[in-house]
Amino acid sequence: xxxxxxxxxxxxxxxxxxxxxxxxxxxxxxxxxxxxxxxxxxxxxxxxxxxxxxxxxxxxxxxxxxxxxxxxxxxxxxxxxxxxxxxxxxxxxxxxxxxxxxxxxxxxxxx
Amino acid sequence: xxxxxxxxxxxxxxxxxxxxxxxxxxxxxxxxxxxxxxxxxxxxxxxxxxxxxxxxxxxxxxxxxxxxxxxxxxxxxxxxxxxxxxxxxxxxxxxxxxxxxxxxxxxxxxxxxxxxxxxxxxxxxxxxxxxxxxxxxxxxxxxxxxxxxxxxxxxxxxxxxxxxxxxxxxxxxxxxxxxxxxxxxxxxxxxxxxxxxxxxxxxxxxxxxxxxxxxxxxxxxxxxxxxxxxxxxxxxxxxxxxxxxxxxxxxxxxxxxxxxxxxxxxxxxxxxxxxxxxxxxxxxxxxxxxxxxxxxxxxxxxxxxxxxxxxxxxxxxxxxxxxxxxxxxxxxxxxxxxxxxxxxxxxxxxxxxxxxxxxxxxxxxxxxxxxxxxxxxxxxxxxxxxxxxxxxxxxxxxxxxxxxxxxxxxxxxxxxxxxxxxxxxxxxxxxxxxxxxxxxxxxxxxxxxxxxxxxxxxxxxxxxxxxxxxxxxxxxxxxxxxxxxxxxxxxx
Numbered sequence: 001x002x003x004x005x006x007x008x009x010x011x012x013x014x015x016x017x018x019x020x021x022x023x024x025x026x027x028x029x030x031x032x033x034x035x036x037x038x039x040x041x042x043x044x045x046x047x048x049x050x051x052x053x054x055x056x057x058x059x060x061x062x063x064x065x066x067x068x069x070x071x072x073x074x075x076x077x078x079x080x081x082x083x084x085x086x087x088x089x090x091x092x093x094x095x096x097x098x099x100x101x102x103x104x105x106x107x108x109x110x111x
Numbered sequence: 112x113x114x115x116x117x118x119x120x121x122x123x124x125x126x127x128x129x130x131x132x133x134x135x136x137x138x139x140x141x142x143x144x145x146x147x148x149x150x151x152x153x154x155x156x157x158x159x160x161x162x163x164x165x166x167x168x169x170x171x172x173x174x175x176x177x178x179x180x181x182x183x184x185x186x187x188x189x190x191x192x193x194x195x196x197x198x199x200x201x202x203x204x205x206x207x208x209x210x211x212x213x214x215x216x217x218x219x220x221x222x223x224x225x226x227x228x229x230x231x232x233x234x235x236x237x238x239x240x241x242x243x244x245x246x247x248x249x250x251x252x253x254x255x256x257x258x259x260x261x262x263x264x265x266x267x268x269x270x271x272x273x274x275x276x277x278x279x280x281x282x283x284x285x286x287x288x289x290x291x292x293x294x295x296x297x298x299x300x301x302x303x304x305x306x307x308x309x310x311x312x313x314x315x316x317x318x319x320x321x322x323x324x325x326x327x328x329x330x331x332x333x334x335x336x337x338x339x340x341x342x343x344x345x346x347x348x349x350x351x352x353x354x355x356x357x358x359x360x361x362x363x364x365x366x367x368x369x370x371x372x373x374x375x376x377x378x379x380x381x382x383x384x385x386x387x388x389x390x391x392x393x394x395x396x397x398x399x400x401x402x403x404x405x406x407x408x409x410x411x412x413x414x415x416x417x418x419x420x421x422x423x424x425x426x427x428x429x430x431x432x433x434x435x436x437x438x439x440x441x442x443x444x445x446x447x448x449x450x451x452x453x454x455x456x457x458x459x460x461x462x463x464x465x466x467x468x469x470x471x472x473x474x475x476x477x478x479x480x481x482x483x484x485x486x487x488x489x490x491x492x493x494x495x496x497x498x499x500x501x502x503x504x505x506x507x508x509x510x511x512x513x514x515x516x517x518x519x520x521x522x523x524x525x526x527x528x529x530x531x532x533x534x535x536x537x538x539x540x541x542x543x544x545x546x547x548x549x550x551x552x553x554x555x556x557x558x559x560x561x562x563x564x565x566x567x568x569x570x571x572x573x574x575x576x577x578x579x580x581x582x583x584x585x586x587x588x589x590x591x592x593x594x595x596x597x598x599x600x601x602x603x
Contacts, residue, residue: 035560
C-alpha cells in the first residue's frame, strides 16, 4: 500500500518532466511515460480528424487536450494551455486542407 | 447526367431477421388452436401464448415498416444510404473511399435467391464504416459492378455488359482443388491451443469427480492423458471439417487493381478489394505448417475478416516457392526488392533480435516464474492434500510453458527494414511475417524501459488500418541506433 501511495505521489512529477510534444510540417511526435517511455509518431498526412476536449478540472486551469485521430490509432497532446491547443488545431486543419487540395489537384478534380 | 440506381432490401431480410418471432408466432398459434378450438376453453397457457403472439406481431410489423424505409441509391460517384426510421440516418459515401465489397450468401439466402452485400468504407468511424443490404442475386451483381466501376476506373461498359457476371469471371481462373483445400485445413489447425484447451477441460472434469472417490496419481495421470487425447482428436476433427467447408472452392484472382477472392460452401463469400486499400500482407505459418514448411497469405484491409465466417486469406497453405509466385501474381506491390527472388519467411532470412535480448528474456522468465510459484503456494493452502501433487504439476507446467514461450519468441522474432517496406516477424509456435508499406502505417510507437535503455535496445509497434478498430503489429527488439533510421524511413 505504501509503495502504491508513493508511486501515486512520485509518478506525476516524473511524467510531467518527461512529457514532450513536437510538431513540424511533416509529423507530430510525443514522448511520454514514467518507467516505460513511449515515443509516438504520426505523419500529418495520415490525420483523419482533430478534436479539442476539456474537462471541468482542465477548464479551471485553462488547459485542454488535443486528440489527433488516424485510421489506425489516436495520439493525444494533453494538458496544454487552451490557446496553444486552438493554435495546434488551426495549424493542423490548414495542413489537412492543403493536403486534400493537393490530392484533388492530382486527381484532376475541380476545387 | 448520371443515371440513378436505387436498391432496397429484399423482403426475406425481414423473415431472416425475425425468425425467432416467427417461430414464437407459430408456437403460439398451435397452442391457441389446441386449447381454444380443440379443448374448448381459454386456459392460462393460451393467454400467455396470445400475449407472446401479440408481441411477435408488433415486432414483425415494426420490422416491416423499417424495411420499407431503408433504401440505398448510387448516383455517379456517390452512394447514399437512407434510413428513415425513428432514428433517421443518411450516410453519403464517395465510392472511391470504398475499401471492399463482400457478396455472401448462407443456405437460407441460397434458397431465396438473394445475396448479402456488405460494403466497407476506408474509415475507422464505426457509424459510417459498414453498410449491409440483402438484395436479389442480379441486383447484387449490378451493385457490385457499379461500385467496382469506380474502384477499377474501367468505364461504363461493365454495367451494360451484365453477361460477364461474377461466375463467368471465376471460370477463367483456377479453382483450388480438394487436395489443396484438405491440405490447407490440416496445416492451419491450431494444434497447441487445442491441446491446451483439452488439458484444461480434462483437469476440470477430474476435479469435478465425486468427492468420496479416491484417486491415485496414476489414475489422475491416465485420466488426464485420456481426456486430453480424446478431446484433442474430437476438437481437431471438428476444426478440420469446418475449415474444409469454409475454404471449399477457393479462388483468388486479380483484375486490374482489384483483388477478387471467393470461397465457401454453406457460407459463400465473394470479396472485391482495391489494392490501394490493402494495408498489409501477412504470411502465416502455423506450428504444423512450420514443421512441413507451409504457409498462407492473409491481407489486412478494413472490413475483411471482421466477422466469424469471413477469412481474409488470399492463398491456401502452400510451399515457399508457390507462395512467392502467388504473391508476385496477386500483390507484387507488397514484395520488397529484397524479396523479389524468394520469399523470406524464416528467421534466418531476417535481422535477428540482438543477442543482448537474452538478458531481458531471462529477467522476464525469472519474474514470471516467481509470480507463478507465488500463486502455486497460495493455491496449496486452499486445496486438499490429495490434489497437492496436481497443483505442483500445474506450477511446473506453467514454468516450462513460460520458458518455452520466451525461447520460442526469441527464435521466431525478426525484422527487415527495406526502402519502401518494413517486414516484421512475430510468433511463438506459429510464425506471422507482416509486410507493410511505410505509407500505409498510420501511427508508430517506440518504447524504452529502464532495462531496455541499459541494454541500448528499444521495441515498438505500428498501427495499420484493418477491421474496424485498426490493428497493432509489434516491432521486436532492435538496436537503439536503428530507431531513428526506422522513423526516418517511416516519415519518408
